[in-house]
Amino acid sequence: MTTTNKRGFAQEVWDFFCSLKLSIFLLIGLALVSIIGTVIQQGPQREYLATLSETKIRLYSALGFFDMYHSWWFILLLYLLTLNLICCSIKRLPRVWKVVSEPVLVMDDGFEKSLVNVKDLKLKGSKEELKSRMEAFLRAEFAAPVITEKDGEYHLFAQKSPWCRLGVYVVHLSIIVIFVGALIGSFFGYKAYTNIPEGGAISQVQTQSGKMIPLGFDVRCEKFSVSFYDTGAPKEFRSVLTVLENGQPVPGFQNRPIIVNDPLTYKGITFYQSSYGQSDEGSLYHLTVRDRKGGAPVKLNARQGERVALPGGAFLSVMEATMDVRPFMRGFDGPGAQVEFTPAGGNPQPFVILSDKYESFNAQHGGDLLITFDGMDQKFYTGLQVAHDPGVWVVWFGCFLMVLGICMAFFMSHKRVWARVTDSGVTLGGSASKNPAGFEICFDDLVEKIGKA
Numbered sequence: 001m002t003t004t005n006k007r008g009f010a011q012e013v014w015d016f017f018c019s020l021k022l023s024i025f026l027l028i029g030l031a032l033v034s035i036i037g038t039v040i041q042q043g044p045q046r047e048y049l050a051t052l053s054e055t056k057i058r059l060y061s062a063l064g065f066f067d068m069y070h071s072w073w074f075i076l077l078l079y080l081l082t083l084n085l086i087c088c089s090i091k092r093l094p095r096v097w098k099v100v101s102e103p104v105l106v107m108d109d110g111f112e113k114s115l116v117n118v119k120d121l122k123l124k125g126s127k128e129e130l131k132s133r134m135e136a137f138l139r140a141e142f143a144a145p146v147i148t149e150k151d152g153e154y155h156l157f158a159q160k161s162p163w164c165r166l167g168v169y170v171v172h173l174s175i176i177v178i179f180v181g182a183l184i185g186s187f188f189g190y191k192a193y194t195n196i197p198e199g200g201a202i203s204q205v206q207t208q209s210g211k212m213i214p215l216g217f218d219v220r221c222e223k224f225s226v227s228f229y230d231t232g233a234p235k236e237f238r239s240v241l242t243v244l245e246n247g248q249p250v251p252g253f254q255n256r257p258i259i260v261n262d263p264l265t266y267k268g269i270t271f272y273q274s275s276y277g278q279s280d281e282g283s284l285y286h287l288t289v290r291d292r293k294g295g296a297p298v299k300l301n302a303r304q305g306e307r308v309a310l311p312g313g314a315f316l317s318v319m320e321a322t323m324d325v326r327p328f329m330r331g332f333d334g335p336g337a338q339v340e341f342t343p344a345g346g347n348p349q350p351f352v353i354l355s356d357k358y359e360s361f362n363a364q365h366g367g368d369l370l371i372t373f374d375g376m377d378q379k380f381y382t383g384l385q386v387a388h389d390p391g392v393w394v395v396w397f398g399c400f401l402m403v404l405g406i407c408m409a410f411f412m413s414h415k416r417v418w419a420r421v422t423d424s425g426v427t428l429g430g431s432a433s434k435n436p437a438g439f440e441i442c443f444d445d446l447v448e449k450i451g452k453a
Helices: 004-017 020-039 054-064 063-070 072-101 109-113 127-141 163-186 356-362 390-410 436-452
Strands: 115-119 146-150 153-160 191-198 202-209 214-228 233-247 256-258 264-266 269-291 298-302 307-309 315-322 336-342 349-354 368-386 415-422 425-432
Touching: 004 072, 004 214, 020 063, 020 072, 054 063, 063 072, 072 115, 072 163, 127 425, 127 436, 163 390, 191 214, 191 269, 214 269, 214 368, 233 264, 233 269, 233 368, 256 269, 269 315, 269 415, 269 436, 298 315, 315 368, 336 368, 349 356, 356 368, 415 436, 425 436
Parallel strands: none
Antiparallel strands: 115 425, 146 153, 153 415, 191 202, 191 368, 202 214, 214 233, 233 256, 264 269, 269 298, 269 368, 307 315, 315 336, 336 349, 415 425
């Protein structure tokens, strides 16, 4: 009884992993969690986290939603689907393999009754002549036949595309190969982010976990540019990068422009244009100051945070600035700066100054002085996503196998034709694994050609 119970439990486990219902459940589950990974930003930046409540951040972190494709439960779904595919293939493949490798060569009376397409043909000639005619006909019009002699009759068997029956198992294998490639990339690859100011270079990047990864070479940002829509939203941002080995530019990788969806790849490491920002390093702000009562305007230059002395004993510090205030101030355009103005003997006063186009706006602050912002020598930093995925070629190979398997499974058909040659004539039979209506037309065409031969 114990042995029977063990066998029964083992059979139930085996049937569970061979179940089509399990396949459907796992595929739907993977699709749903992939939607979560699309909606929720992976490896979120501080700007995205600022839009979430503290409760959501804790919940998403606990569930692994911020790095969902590396979470233990997502990997578990992949393992279960892989195991399910392997079990289904092991259970069904031997039967299909037998049909492919050991076809029925003899069309006896019992097998003939199982065929939908059967035709008796009254042809003149001896058995030997009819056998030779049918062999030549099938070789020319269908496929080279295998001839078997049994009980004084000749049986000819010809087939086309027998291996297409294995298409579904090629698809199963492709999915497993893709999963293996993804796991190789997950365990042995990395995804990191880095910011490079214009003119600056980096030789290592930082992963989401804070680990520093040396690149083995340097990447320098030669130039960064950004264009805007009329609304002030960024239209396109572009980085010009140079790869350096031992301090020297690598031929073919010098002054290479990259934009979103057009990355740079070197030694298996890919640099994607991800973000950008204004670099404070090296930026020089231009100001004009004049006395409200009259007098010549004074041109001043300042760097971020630097206290600049103004006429009359006041001081001014530029905290931050932009060349286009449209995203921040509706109805205004052009350059603008957030400044801290300290009148002589007074307390610091923060306010915004704009270009001389908005003189009335600028006149609201500054005491006896009228201060305008003329622009700046602006420098940016480029934000790059850096990815190294050693399993990418395994994934591509899996994709190739999937396309091949789908073509085999859906666009090809295993067609078989039998011919039994007797003293009274020829009996022709045929079948196809797919598209029986289309094969019936093909079969009737063969019958018609035999009659005319």
